[in-house]
Amino acid sequence: MIHPILDDNAADALVALLAVREAGGVPLVGDSRWSTQYWSAVSSHAKAECVGGDKAWASFSSGSSGAPRVILRSASSWQVSFAAVTDLLALTADDVVYVPAPLASSLTLFSVAHSRSVGASILLPSRPSSSAEHLTRATVVHTTPQSLRAIVEVIEGGAPHSMRVALVGGDHLDHALRRRCAALGIRVIGYYGAAELSFVAVDDDGLGLRPFPGVQTRIVGGELWARSAYLASGYLEDGGGPFRVDGEGWGTVGDRAENDASGRLMLRGRIDGAILTSSATVIPDEVEAALRSIDGIDDAAVFGLPNERTGALVAALVQFSPGSSRPSTARLREQAAARLPLTHIPRRWFWTEDMPRTSTGKAARSQIRLCALEKKARRLD
Template identity: 30%
Template sequence: MTDPVRCGTDTVDRLVRLRAERDPTSVAVIDPHARITYGQLHVTTIDLAAAFIEAGVGKGTRVGLIMPNSVRWVQIAVALTRIGAVLVPLSTLLAPPELAAQLRTASVRVLISVPEFRGRRYLDDLEAHRAALPALRAVWTAEQAVTAPVSERATRIVDALTDAVTPSDLFVVMFTSGSSGPPKGVMHSHGNALAAVRSGLDARCITAETRLYLPMPFFWVGGFGSGVLSALLAGATLVTEEIPQADTTLRLLERERVTLFRGWPDQAEALARHPASVSADLSSLRPGSLEALLPPQDRSDPGARATLFGMTEAFGPYCGYRADTDMPRSAWGSCGRPFAGMQVRITDTESGAPVSGGVIGEIQLRGPHVMRGVCRRGREEVFTADGWYPTGDLGRLDDDGFLFYHGRSDDMFKVSGATVYPSEVEKALRTIDGVAGAFVTDVSNAVGAMVVSRRPVDQLRAEARARLSAFKVPTVWLVVDDDAAVPRRATGKVDVRALRELLTAATGPRRVP
């Protein structure tokens, strides 16, 4: 018998209708202040879609959304995409010039925003840039968007508009960026995005019984795809919050009996170290969760479980292995195997020619789950002549098809003629007891490392020497007590340029309290 969850959910509207029909009383999304069932999600987003239609939003209208994680974020996103509007999630971390640049790049026509979050007043700050945004026709607060009046005509035509949306229609523009350069708006269709998320559900151990928590913001593909859309596809319950903090997050995990904690390993490790974790009952967590929060008997040996690997251009993870299962011993330390629907090849970084198994080169992707394109760029600027996407990531495939990640092609560097892959050094440093994070780059023909740890530098150096070849051992060290000291961009990625500047300013090993 054909599974309707696999063949009948190729647009967001069809997926929501199926969930409302099959699981109307199951809880879809929970935040600290609200919760909504799948039946309620269907009804409220149809009503909200009618309000958007009344305001002039329709198929193809690009709508920016800037607000923190919440039930309301999900309702607005679902309502827009059900009628074929193109969602443009925007980071709450953006400075005004960055926000204007992304609105311009994506040709956003309508912006929906909270008035203020964490000291940023987005709508006020944007006024100085309005003249440079000719496509932007309307700016609404989130409250205005959900309370707009609706005519009988708008209500009547909602179903007709949802029926007109096809899997090939543009669904979302997700922004990503490296350490520098202009905004990169990655375009995905309904069909390719939902199929990409579906292909990784089993690896992420997400089922209808899952109560899923992950700290990633919904404006990143990790939060939207691995959170919101994963829950919708599986019929799971998604638990979220605006600002993850140790005390409130632990209470939320306990209160909502969360069964699966996915996301950033460093946050799980921080929660495990927090004194409140002694009294918080996390017994509902199941294998497949980040292991720092699991009891010792449910944890694996280092490297035995895959680190799911992906990118915005692939709409999240495209490579992995079941998160609750050890890989074959020969694959330890890998990212697992590519998911169905994704082809992966490794090419020489200079010639572009495919290389043999085991050789490190650039990872290239092809297949139905890859993005449709990039805003304001021609296809020939994005893909190779034979249809592959050059990711800029370095990796190798073993004989069994497991992918090993070796960092970014623009991050690798040479020390005395020998190639250093920052990710390899970072991985080794993170195995040192007491190291919560490690970030590596080149500093004047030397290896520099910023390490989050409370251990003395000389101990860290000695441990590194036992794990790495001599030329890979950092000679410039900057040790900090808190991950908050690590420079990051609005995307959450490490700002490599700022990291290099910090390490360059460090005159030898030192600790920053």
């Protein structure tokens, strides 16, 4: 049976979900930032559904390209990866694992289950944050690039810390952030995965992604497939969803990828997130990577807006670095033109001081696009 739990208090929610697991139930943690109406509808639906006897965990997909879906998985689908993660982190019972993401995130739920298996302590802030108090207690952090960047800024500002390693997933991880961490004595282990697939590939040397221990990968028609014992059982809801598993146990969530010259994986974004404009297919991740390389831009989210003549216009929401001046759209287009083909340059530009994000730290493209369509987003002149 599924037991919905709202994470309005991390400590209480953690106690509740552990009690549910001890009793053989399936906890489903909701994000307290959701509206009351949405959570009520989701939790009522979940409680009414029957799940198989081997199900132990329920979590939400990130929802970066649509509404979050409830993902079901067995206890063993996470347990069989514990040894590999423990080895990567050199985790012991003396460690304190800090997870600043909400408890509703599958990333956090995995860390709770994994840390308990080793006997390590788990540190969950009452609100997603990077306070100095947390950093002096934690020895390991499992987080997203965006959250790690905030942690690094706190430490570079003079806060003491005891962290030795960061396990980082959820979005792009740039080399500059790795170098900043290395200067602070923090080893960075990046990985690619999905709530449905769990771990797929790991980058523990800064040279690129290779298959995670116990995982086979293959690329078919530009789409990345993985086969392992870590795959989820499927969605609670019937029909739809990007997660597919074929008859041979290969699973995918529709992410595009290719291999570089050394055989390392290079991710190219979700197939269903492609923007079809005129005769071009634009992959948002590729444009976002180019925009982030422009001085003064901290982050960017790229999405399509409907257009009668071209099918869609490429649009971008950019978040500028603190203290930087806001450039004109003409200047941004000039900078983008030096990095992108003509078809990929954003035709509509918006700006924000705080990028809307999913619980895993990814830019919430659906929410951002809706704001632009409803004219609630701030246009750049």
